[in-house]
Amino acid sequence: MAENxxxxxxxQLSEGFPDTHRNNSGEGADRRRVVExxxxxxxxxxxxxxxxxxxxxxxxxxxxxxxxxxxxxxxxLFVPVTLCMVVVVxxxxxxxxxxxxxxxxxxxxxxxxxxTVGQRALNSILNAAIMISVIxxxxxxxxxxxxxxxxxxxxxxxxxxxxxLLFFFSFIYLGEVFKTYNVxxxxxxxxxxxWNFGVVGMICIHWKGPLHLQQAYxxxxxxxxxxxxxxxxxxxxxxxxxxVISVYDLVAVLCPKGPLRMLVETAQERNEPIFPALIYSSTxxxxxxxxxxxxxxxxKPALNSTTPESQASLRGADDGGFTTDWELRQQETLGxxxxxEETRRQVQEMPxxxxxxxxxxxxxxxxxxGLGDFIFYSVLVGKASATASGDWNTTLACFVAILIGLxxxxxxxxxxxxxxxxxxxxxxxxxxxxxxxxxxxxxxxxQLALHQFYI
Amino acid sequence: xxxxxxxxxxxxxxxPAFALFIFTIARDPLRVIILIAGxxxxxxxxxxxxxxxxxxxxxxxxxxxxxxxxxxxxGVMFSVLLQEVFRFAYYKLLxxxxxxxxxxxxxxxxxxxxxQMAYVAGLGFGIMSGAFSMINILADSLGPGIxxxxxxxxxxxxxxxxxxxxxxxxxxxxxxxxxxxxxxxRWWVIAVVVALHLLVSGLTFxxxxxxxxxxxxxxxxxxxxxxxxxxxxxxxxxIQQFLTCWKNDAGSEVAS
Numbered sequence: 001m002a003e004n005x006x007x008x009x010x011x012q013l014s015e016g017f018p019d020t021h022r023n024n025s026g027e028g029a030d031r032r033r034v035v036e037x038x039x040x041x042x043x044x045x046x047x048x049x050x051x052x053x054x055x056x057x058x059x060x061x062x063x064x065x066x067x068x069x070x071x072x073x074x075x076x077l078f079v080p081v082t083l084c085m086v087v088v089v090x091x092x093x094x095x096x097x098x099x100x101x102x103x104x105x106x107x108x109x110x111x112x113x114x115x116t117v118g119q120r121a122l123n124s125i126l127n128a129a130i131m132i133s134v135i136x137x138x139x140x141x142x143x144x145x146x147x148x149x150x151x152x153x154x155x156x157x158x159x160x161x162x163x164x165l166l167f168f169f170s171f172i173y174l175g176e177v178f179k180t181y182n183v184x185x186x187x188x189x190x191x192x193x194x195w196n197f198g199v200v201g202m203i204c205i206h207w208k209g210p211l212h213l214q215q216a217y218x219x220x221x222x223x224x225x226x227x228x229x230x231x232x233x234x235x236x237x238x239x240x241x242x243x244v245i246s247v248y249d250l251v252a253v254l255c256p257k258g259p260l261r262m263l264v265e266t267a268q269e270r271n272e273p274i275f276p277a278l279i280y281s282s283t284x285x286x287x288x289x290x291x292x293x294x295x296x297x298x299x300k301p302a303l304n305s306t307t308p309e310s311q312a313s314l315r316g317a318d319d320g321g322f323t324t325d326w327e328l329r330q331q332e333t334l335g336x337x338x339x340x341e342e343t344r345r346q347v348q349e350m351p352x353x354x355x356x357x358x359x360x361x362x363x364x365x366x367x368x369x370g371l372g373d374f375i376f377y378s379v380l381v382g383k384a385s386a387t388a389s390g391d392w393n394t395t396l397a398c399f400v401a402i403l404i405g406l407x408x409x410x411x412x413x414x415x416x417x418x419x420x421x422x423x424x425x426x427x428x429x430x431x432x433x434x435x436x437x438x439x440x441x442x443x444x445x446x447q448l449a450l451h452q453f454y455i
Numbered sequence: 456x457x458x459x460x461x462x463x464x465x466x467x468x469x470x471p472a473f474a475l476f477i478f479t480i481a482r483d484p485l486r487v488i489i490l491i492a493g494x495x496x497x498x499x500x501x502x503x504x505x506x507x508x509x510x511x512x513x514x515x516x517x518x519x520x521x522x523x524x525x526x527x528x529x530g531v532m533f534s535v536l537l538q539e540v541f542r543f544a545y546y547k548l549l550x551x552x553x554x555x556x557x558x559x560x561x562x563x564x565x566x567x568x569x570x571q572m573a574y575v576a577g578l579g580f581g582i583m584s585g586a587f588s589m590i591n592i593l594a595d596s597l598g599p600g601i602x603x604x605x606x607x608x609x610x611x612x613x614x615x616x617x618x619x620x621x622x623x624x625x626x627x628x629x630x631x632x633x634x635x636x637x638x639x640x641r642w643w644v645i646a647v648v649v650a651l652h653l654l655v656s657g658l659t660f661x662x663x664x665x666x667x668x669x670x671x672x673x674x675x676x677x678x679x680x681x682x683x684x685x686x687x688x689x690x691x692x693x694i695q696q697f698l699t700c701w702k703n704d705a706g707s708e709v710a711s
Contacts, residue, residue, distance in 0.1 A: 071484040072484050074488055075487055075488070400491060433502075440502065440505040441501055441505045443509065444530060445591070451524075451527065453662070454619075454655070
């Protein structure tokens with residue numbers, strides 16, 4: 001599959017189609033997530049280095065290879081997505097902080113505790129509209145900034161975002177966990193723990209680190225972001241935003257004039273990888289090995305940052321997925337943090353000089369999924385477990401639905417061999433199963449459990 | 456209710472399924488995918504059958520207890536039939552995709568046989584069915600309360616756990632036998648599987664008279680186990696060779 005996609009990339013590079021579309025928008029809807037099976041290094045390769053012609057027979061072989069790697073790659077994504085969801089659901093079920101209503105984000109200013117259902121519906125529609133329009137604006141801004149090569153800002157933004165996430169959010173999380181379990185902790189020990197956690201995270205994400213540690217940090221960061229979303233988005237707004245974001249993801253990735261597609265095309269024209277940071281990669285060879293080639297490539301590992309902000313910005317606007325409202329609010333509550341396109345640009349610029357990791361054998365070629373996808377999947381499952389009255393059945397149903405959606409998306413990726421958004425199918429299945437299970441299955445199963453009937 | 460009850464019941468209910476998963480399925484990505492897809496199909500069947508029940512319930516008189524119980528029984532029977540229909544649909548899907556699935560696996564040799572798919576699909580159905588029946592009860596068992604304080608049976612958790620384990624394993628064996636019947640065009644096998652499923656579900660209507668539901672369910676479980684074992688190529692000779700640690704190529708009960 002990797003080789004096949006590599007060939008596809010070649011074709012696309014020569015034809016100018018964006019094929020590696022990966023958006024890890026951290027928090028905002030600006031993330032675009034594309035599941036990619038190809039190795040990313042190809043983005044940095046000049047198109048002339050690859051033959052752009054393919055023979056018919058090669059296509060069949062590529063088809064075969066594509067399918068061969070499919071099942072393994074599906075599982076390589078199942079495991080981290082499952083882990084992220086498990087962390088989020090476990091936290092939601094045990095730590096009550098994340099289900100308390102402590103206000104809303106600036107991006108969703110209309111309250112949902114209104115008197116009439118109609119008013120509530122209207123408010124949630126307005127909230128979702130505001131969020132989506134901010135995301136669209138940010139996406140367009142990102143594309144524009146990227147076109148004008150403001151890379152330093154991106155890099156700084158990514159660093160600041162991941163700093164905030166790794167230190168401040170995890171500090172809050174740890175504090176709430178201690179409160180839940182009534183654990184006494186002194187500040188000195190806490191400072192030591194948070195400092196070590198954060199610094200190791202920064203190193204793993206932005207520089208070099210063991211693959212599994214890096215993956216674990218990415219999963220933890222996605223879970224933290226998802227928890228923030230679950231806490232601050234009211235219920236109807238959250239469902240609407242999820243639905244609208246999957247539609248937006250679909251449109252922005254697949255339409256010829258979609259901002260993300262243009263972003264990808266621009267990146268390919270410049271032979272730069274498209275925002276390699278904020279992407280979960282099942283093999284991170286490109287990060288570690290690259291750093292040895294030259295000074296510039298050493299900076300590449302920074303790409304691994306998964307700050308939600310940068311992810312959001314990948315989505316389209318350069319806010320790293322965080323809409324401005326959210327950022328403003330975060331600035332109010334948490335302090336300044338931002339991921340900018342420049343940081344992302346810089347990040348993107350970095351791997352350009354690294355030619356090599358193509359020599360990896362097919363085993364090394366992993367599959368990549370944007371962190372924004374992790375986050376929104378976890379938001380769906382977490383919201384289901386937080387708000388559904390059917391409790392665990394609904395959570396389980398949404399979990400299975402999302403996994404099946406991911407499986408189907410990867411299947412489509414293997415068939416179509418181009419960049420695809422990872423959100424629409426999974427989120428659609430997840431939403432359908434959430435509402436169906438909560439309203440139809442739950443009363444049925446409750447009655448069955450009451451009488452101890454088994455089906 | 457104590458943590459001991461929680462852990463005990465969860466191990467009773469999910470222990471065998473979990474062990475089967477760890478030892479036979481977790482290492483092969485293709486089997487994991489088939490398992491999750493099987494769980495998804497079971498979920499779809501449950502969704503449709505609850506839709507039907509929900510409509511029937513809403514259209515009827517809420518206050519009439521007998522009617523509601525009758526509707527529930529109808530719902531259970533309909534759900535059983537729908538589950539078997541979805542099992543057949545899943546069989547068709549797997550057959551159609553088996554060539555593609557063979558190519559999906561990483562090396563040519565790990566082509567998955569129909570019997571393996573049957574086992575995994577059955578286990579997927581069983582795990583999902585057991586999870587939906589048991590998880591909420593397990594979650595409640597961690598909370599405060601006294602079982603049977605109003606005169607109901609105090610063995611609620613224990614019998615639920617045993618019944619869940621029986622249903623999970625039954626689904627696995629039914630999957631094996633069902634797919635085998637479909638493969639060899641023996642329609643009476645399918646009819647027997649459907650009838651047995653209806654019987655086991657019907658027996659649970661006798662709850663809380665657990666003597667009427669649990670022992671027969673376990674008898675059916677053992678006989679299904681034997682049937683599934685022989686239907687996928689097992690024999691007394693295989694058992695003998697297995698017990699004396701003789702290496703052979705013939706499959707055991709689950710051809711894995």
